[in-house]
Amino acid sequence: MSPTRARMADAAWLTAINMLGIVLTMAQLPLVALVSFSGRHPSRPNTLLKHATQLMWDAHDWLEHAELHPPSIWH
Known part of the structure; x- marks a missing residue:
């Protein structure tokens, strides 16, 4: 891949990320409201909220990994 195309691909990749x-x-904002509300009732377990929070952390990790590995290094 030419250097110009590599830079363009990296720019498009980083823009998408x-x-x-x-x-x-933006998707985390409603989750934050739920977490703050459930903090008032700590005796009530909410496994769905825990799974949603873990999914958000996983998505953050995936995006961070993708940012560190742009298309120009995919040889």
Whole structure:
């Protein structure tokens, strides 16, 4: 791949990752409200909330990994 195409592919890749990061952040806002509300009732377990929180952390890790491995190094 030519250097110009590699830079363009990396720029498109990083732009897409940043857009996904924004969507992930917006999706976390309702989850934050649920976590803050459930903090008032610690005796009530909420496994769905725990799984959703873990999924958000996993998605953050996937995006971070993708950002560190742009298309130009995929040889």
